[in-house]
Amino acid sequence: MNKFSPLCHVDDLENDCTKGFLENENGQDAIFIVKKNGELYGWKNACPHVQGAPMAWRKDQYLNTQKTHLTCFAHGALFDPTTGLCIQGPCLGKTLEKVELFVSSEGIVSFLDLNNKNKES
Amino acid sequence: MKVVGLETIIFGVDDIPSCATFLTDYGLIPVDVTDEGGRFEALDGTGVVLAKTEDPSLPASVGNGCMMRKTIMGVADQQSLDDLYAELSKDRAVETLADGSIESHDDSGFAIGFQISKKKQINLVGEISNLPGSPFQRPVNQLGVDVDAEQIRPISLSHIVYFVPDVKKAEAFYVERLGFRCTDRFEDIGPFLQPSGSLEHHTHFLIGAPPFMQGVEHFTFHFSGPTELMQNGERFIKKGYQAFWGPGRHILGSNWFWYFNSPFACHIEMDADMDLHDKNWTPRVSPMGADASQAFLMRNREKWAPGADTPHNGDYE
Numbered sequence: 001m002n003k004f005s006p007l008c009h010v011d012d013l014e015n016d017c018t019k020g021f022l023e024n025e026n027g028q029d030a031i032f033i034v035k036k037n038g039e040l041y042g043w044k045n046a047c048p049h050v051q052g053a054p055m056a057w058r059k060d061q062y063l064n065t066q067k068t069h070l071t072c073f074a075h076g077a078l079f080d081p082t083t084g085l086c087i088q089g090p091c092l093g094k095t096l097e098k099v100e101l102f103v104s105s106e107g108i109v110s111f112l113d114l115n116n117k118n119k120e121s
Numbered sequence: 122m123k124v125v126g127l128e129t130i131i132f133g134v135d136d137i138p139s140c141a142t143f144l145t146d147y148g149l150i151p152v153d154v155t156d157e158g159g160r161f162e163a164l165d166g167t168g169v170v171l172a173k174t175e176d177p178s179l180p181a182s183v184g185n186g187c188m189m190r191k192t193i194m195g196v197a198d199q200q201s202l203d204d205l206y207a208e209l210s211k212d213r214a215v216e217t218l219a220d221g222s223i224e225s226h227d228d229s230g231f232a233i234g235f236q237i238s239k240k241k242q243i244n245l246v247g248e249i250s251n252l253p254g255s256p257f258q259r260p261v262n263q264l265g266v267d268v269d270a271e272q273i274r275p276i277s278l279s280h281i282v283y284f285v286p287d288v289k290k291a292e293a294f295y296v297e298r299l300g301f302r303c304t305d306r307f308e309d310i311g312p313f314l315q316p317s318g319s320l321e322h323h324t325h326f327l328i329g330a331p332p333f334m335q336g337v338e339h340f341t342f343h344f345s346g347p348t349e350l351m352q353n354g355e356r357f358i359k360k361g362y363q364a365f366w367g368p369g370r371h372i373l374g375s376n377w378f379w380y381f382n383s384p385f386a387c388h389i390e391m392d393a394d395m396d397l398h399d400k401n402w403t404p405r406v407s408p409m410g411a412d413a414s415q416a417f418l419m420r421n422r423e424k425w426a427p428g429a430d431t432p433h434n435g436d437y438e
Contacts, residue, residue, distance in 0.1 A: 025423040027358045057143070057384045059361035065135035074365055076186040076336070076386025088186055090334045 005113040007033070010103055013040065018062040018070070020045060028054040031099045031111065032062055034070060034081045041082055042099030042111055047072040049091035070096070122204040122300050123197035125238050125318035127278045127325075128167045129160075130340055131191040132385050133174040133182065140171050140384050146360050147389065148274050148353055149342075163342050166241040167278035180224070180232030187336035188385045192231065192281060193222065195238030197318050205235050208298055228294035229285045229335065245276065247394065248346020266348055273353040275342030279376075279392050280324045282338040285311070288329035295325060304398050305373040307409045313373060320397040322374035339380060341390030347377045350393045354379040357391075358421055369418035373407060378415075 007021045013035045020029025029045045032055075045062075047053040049072065056062050057073035064071045069078040069087070077089025084096035100112045134140045137158055145151055149161035149168060158176070162168035172179055172190070179190040196202050206223050209215045215225045222236035251258045251265070259265065285291040288311045295301040295314050303312040304322050313323035328338055344350040351368050358364055365388055367379035376395040383389040407413045425431075 026364055026421050027361060028363055053365060054363045054382065056363050057382045058363065061384075065139075071386075073363070073382035073384060073386070074388060075334070075338070076188075078186065088333075090330075092333060 003113045004102060004110040006108050006110045008109050010040070010107040010109055013109070016063070016067040018056075018060055020056065020060050020062070023059075027059060029056070029059075032056070032060070033099075033101065033109070034062065036081045039082070040101050040103070040109065041084075042101040043070070043084055044097040044099055046097060047074060047077060047091065048086065048094035048096065049075065049077060049089065122208065123201045123318035124205075124235070124299055124301070124316035125195045125197055126167075126240070126316060126321065127192060127281060128195040128236065128238065128240060129170055129191075129193040129234075130168075130189060130278070130281060131170040131172065131179065131193070132188045133172050133176060133179050133190045134188055134384065135174050136384065137171055137173065143362070143384055144169055144171070146357060146362070147342075147391075148272055150274070163275040163277050164241075164245070165243050165277045166239055167342075169278075169340075180226075183230050183335050185333055185336050186386050189281075189337045189340075189387070190232060191224070191234055193234040193236055194316070194324075195240055196235050197238065199237060201318075202235055202237060205299070227291070229283065229287070229291045231283065240277070243276070245345065248348055266352070268352075270352070273344065273349045273356070275344055275391070277343045279321075279341045279343045279390075279395070280326060281340045282326040282328060284328050284330035284334045284336050284338055286330065286332040286335055288312075288327050291327050295327075301325070302400070303404050304402060305405045305407065307373070307413070308406055310409045312404075315398065320399055322376070322396045322398060337385075337387040339388035339390050341378075341392045343395065344391055344393045346393050350377050350379060350391045354381075354391055355421060357381060364421060367418065368421075369415040372413060372416055373405065 015035050018032050018034045020032040022030035032045050034041050045054055047055050053074050055072040062070050070081050075090050077086050077091050079086050086092050086094050102110050144161040152160040152162050158171040160168055160170050206215055209225045215223055217223050222234050224234045227233050249259050292312050300317040301314040304315045306312045311327035311329050314325040363382045365380040370377050374395050377393040379391045380388045
């Protein structure tokens with residue numbers, strides 16, 4: 001069975017902010033969530049320019065200063081936070097890989113963890 | 122016309138405090154820094170200047186979100202500055218600024234400045250490896266690593282790497298107009314360039330790229346050696362900064378490297394132990410690729426040690 005892995009409570013996320021999850025030992029998140037106009041959007045922390053390249057400039061920092069766009073701080077590529085489409089930068093026209101999020105009635109945010117396939121739930 | 126190297130890179134940014142924290146955590150020393158910007162220096166006085174994006178005194182950005190607004194190179198003497206002024210004035214605007222430096226643009230549109238070198242002479246010795254019988258060893262009882270060392274400092278501004286839309290034209294400007302030499306080249310990518318007043322493998326590296334990518338790929342400072350580079354990089358990661366590539370050792374230039382994302386829309390590198398070349402050096406041409414880019418590549422890991430508390434499978438998955 002696929003597993004829904006809990007990440008945080010919906011109240012842990014602030015509007016116009018980003019938060020990363022599933023940090024590896026290099027201090028890099030596997031995925032991150034951006035909250036925009038009260039909606040949550042999940043994305044893989046992997047710039048489409050260089051396969052798998054981490055995007056933040058510091059832990060949890062994925063937005064430009066104006067908080068209008070997700071940014072890959074490798075080369076400054078800008079992405080629409082709701083669609084993941086790159087509108088400026090070396091990967092112009094490409095999109096971030098979406099992470100499906102689920103919010104329970106208790107407000108627990110989880111995602112479909114395909115890596116946990118066949119593991120005990 | 123003797124350019125001796127890079128002395129300052131100027132960025133226009135919106136979030137001065139975050140960028141200031143980033144540069145300080147990297148190891149640069151803040152000098153007269155306020156919420157409006159300021160200077161961040163390596164030990165020899167070379168450095169980075171932060172200013173507000175909208176600061177009218179800054180040359181325009183090349184676009185594409187590039188925050189780098191100007192590089193300033195040092196020259197040997199007033200004669201070199203005068204020669205550069207005369208050379209560049211042949212076909213472009215050159216301005217003499219209040220501090221005596223001159224400002225113009227290269228053939229890619231990047232703003233460039235030249236000043237009589239302000240680089241401080243520092244009498245530091247780079248990292249030394251002990252070897253029985255070697256005449257070059259650390260003094261007796263001097264330790265090779267200090268885990269309690271305070272903030273590790275970059276020694277000197279090293280190089281900048283540009284994405285340029287016309288790499289031949291960009292190279293010709295630095296070679297034919299400014300007197301740089303090509304020391305090595307990545308085939309179909311671009312040249313490593315050394316100014317005539319320096320022996321360092323490169324202060325500039327040019328990468329051919331589509332016009333919508335024009336900007337900076339990275340900039341970097343020299344550290345005293347691989348130990349301080351890796352110690353500083355490991356601490357940088359612990360502060361939450363994000364490694365992109367490294368640590369490892371390049372082949373062309375032999376410099377140790379560790380690249381990180383930065384709030385400047387480009388990478389920042391920590392480098393150490395770059396090769397020196399003079400005019401007797403014959404440039405190599407190397408195909409681009411993983412094997413040609415580095416002698417070896419490593420990745421940061423959490424510290425662990427084998428012992429009584431080690432899990433039954435060690436530290437391995």
